[in-house]
Amino acid sequence: MTLRGWRRFLNKALIIPQRYVLGVLGLFALANSFTMRVCLSMTIVQMVLHVAPSEHIVGGTCPDTNAPQSNSASSNVSVTFEGRERYDWDEATQGLLLSAFYYGYVITHLPGGLMAEKFGGKWTVGFGLLLTSVATVITPWAVTIGGATGLFIIRVIQGMGEGPVTPAFVLLLARWAPPAERSRFGAMIFGGAQIGNVFGPYVSGILLADGGDWANVFYVFGGLGIIWFVFWALLCYNTPNTHPFISDEEKDFLNKNIIASGLHKKLDPVPFKALLRSAPLWVLIMAAIGHDWGYFSMITDLPKYFSDVLKFNIKETGLMSALPYIAMYIFSFVFASLCDLCVKKKWHSIGTGRKIYTTVSSSLPAIFIILASYSGCNRTAAVGLFIASMAFMGGFYSSVKINAMDIAPNYAGTCSAFVNGIAAISGIITPYLIGLLTPDQTIQQWRIAFWTIFAVLIGTNLVYVIWGSGEQQWWDDVDKYGYPPGWKHGPLKKREIPPDGEKKVVIPKHDHSPVAND
Template identity: 60%
Template sequence: MEKVTQSYEVEVAPFQKKSDVTLGGILYIVYVAMIPEWRRRISKLFLIPQRYVLGIMGLLAVCNAYTMRVCLNLAVTQMVNNTKSELEKFDPDACPDESQILNGTVALKPHAIFDWSESTQGLILSGFYYGYAITHVPGGYLAEKYGGKWTLGIGLLSTAIFTLMTPVVVKAGGATWLFILRILQGMGEGPTMPALMIVLARWVPPHERSRQGAVVFGGAQIGNIFGSFMSGVLMAGGGDWANVFYFFGCFGILWFIFWSIFCYSTPNTHPFISDEELKYLNETVTSADMTSVRDPVPWKAIVRSVPVWALLFAAVGHDWGYYTMVTDLPKYMTDVLKFNIATTGTLTAIPYLAMWISAFFFGWVCDICVKRNWHSIRTGRIIHTTIAATGPAICIILASYAGCDRFAAVGYFIASMALMGGFYSGMKVNALDLAPNYAGSLTAMINGTSTISGIITPYLIGLLTPDSTLVQWRVAFWVCFAVLVGTNVIYCIWADGKQQWWDDVRQYGYPTGWKHGPLKMADSDTEKNKKKEAEGTAL
């Protein structure tokens, strides 16, 4: 690989040109001239490499995103007054109600002021994913063009603000306004995964990606744990559900402040990365330098790529199972197993803790096996994706047939999520294998399309469980089983672990039999582009 001369650039917000000959441009020149002096002092304050600092902040980003995503899942159980509907229906398989007091009356929910049906609740919970799907592809484009730092940061900041607004909005406009607000929250979080993929593709060497992927994307489980547990604590003993949204909205704003200060889109734009780490990353990471002229995203090759379609099917299956657990497990705990809200918050958090821990184990195993050539990257992705699909599929069925045996049911749910931890070292990082140069756009396409599971699942479960009985939930779990297993079979047959030809057509050329014309390339006057870019950097 061509040796990259070290230079330091200041990362600017989107749409700000560094080449403008203005007072700002002059100040920029002065700022760049000062960097070498203070950079060395600041870099000594960091005891760990900057790619690990980025990994920690990325973990907190995903954690923050998921706390704001899932806090409504538990809060809605205390927002809706379903006492009347519980008295009108009869379920012979109903479990004993832990929330009942000695005289047989049901404990009241002092802040349950809404009368929403199960299907309405399902529609509200699915609203987030409508917005989430809309901004995936635009988010990936913005991250590739302007860098992942601001694309990710501004998106999550907007979601934090919308989260703070939730109590006021729902009390003013009811279910309709809450549904619209959830769409806006989803739009803010849509760029999260594409932007993170772009950042990781430019910061993490290939042999570290399984572990870094497990750390960063394992933040989803930290978010689920923290979100579920704290929601239960804040609402225990009749606490106001509004406090949940105030707490996690403030948490999101605090994260944004630290992200803005400590993280940068690429190693070459980081003002206080060490010389050793910068050299190492430029030698080991294909896309560490963002300054080369980029070709347009080769969409016509991507949509004809069989490994991409295999990854897409696997993502749909995983999201179906995952969203079933994330969105509806609190309702199952409360409505079927009859746990009180504090117990539900704690028990809902435990499966995600198991998934988070197992993600590190699976990531470590996969990296070791690949590094020692015990199996290929493709084989590793298939093995771990299969564990993460078939294991949970079996466990949720066993949980439904455990009936009112709470210990067994919770145990199966914990095992289900623990096995799902293989997802992070399986198909989750597969986009980095297939297309390191277009990881953001590919992730946007995969995540955006697979989000259809998040749209369908809550609403479908609401339709399948109108009375929230054990038998009705069992049917919903069988549907989940079929989707998980079926999509995994497709992935096992057609998955791949190698960089695809269309990711770098200059290096790999066109495959034999390609009959769809040449891919659109960057401006042919390469030297002119490089010269103009060098002049912009000099300013």
């Protein structure tokens, strides 16, 4: 059968809409990307030598009820790992290694968004995660050769591979998800991060238990990423109109319901001069900084809190670290379905929905995190409160995470790159800052760190509630909206020269009607 014949067969045989195929593979992409991102938070516990524990500070940490299985110095030193040595890395070095991923992650967001808009989201996502997967597989070799320096470099490379993923997926969603389905697709794909946050610590804990080789963690998650790439390359495409075996019904439906003009025409260059002056974009960046401050603090340092303060052993730490993200994943779909229903029924606007769920995903988690810090050594209460905080963070995927495609569906990749790239600086700051605030890993020191998270979450949420927007901005489609009154920074579009030599000038319109041309 010829290639065209296969495509015609698949067109008729496949009953699953292709946007859902994209969504499912996107879910697996984000899940695996986060397992590769967070696995070091677990493995570093087994990679380092442990010195005098912090329980010498009276009342500072909780009593160790698992002494024979705990991560105390005596029990850890006695374990062998098939000849793999342990490393004498102090707390400052460990904090630097945990933040190394985000150095690469931050610097590739904007280039990734631009690449996605120029070459399409498919290969930007695919090759980015392939790079991260290969780098993850060779991490044990890098550590053996270069020690802390080798691990730092390979983690930066992993971050560089994952940096373009979010802006590229936002662009893909702008091309594939109708407005009334965006919250669900946002929860489906970006909620995959919580699958990764669940399986990353849990599977790592199993692989590391009873003296397991920490290198196996990197082999498993990196290998899964390489397998995922094969399916992604074969089944997913940049737009519905370039998909070879999408049904005609789905293609027509998407073309009628998706407003991103990238489906129908070649986009003009990114309007940076207007984009950088856009208040709704900068307010969105503020909200994302707040969320990432709390979120990255949890995914990076929560395992250390469970291990060093609450005294869970390594296997328990993996399970306890996974539970909050199970709740976050489940509730992300609850919030997404509710948001989409309200928008579809016109009970509230898209902008109002984004503000509601930004508040749900910022203010409520901030409160529960503080309550957890005051639960002391009550393990059940602490874990329950952390689970509640992360459950409400699930509203993030119906708000800040997808707001870029509301305000700029045509340039969603670049806008998302700005938002996520700048916000991801939190991933560099928070591990180091928490390390400074908790040198002895005591409850009192951690409480100060949690109050810092509370202040950032509440403050940035207030800014977004007051000034955030869910409306498409004029600079995203000048042909449709024209220039605003008082615009003094020059035209965003290049003037076209018709064949007769007369200049074609865009006349500003302010009534959202199509722009006329002379």
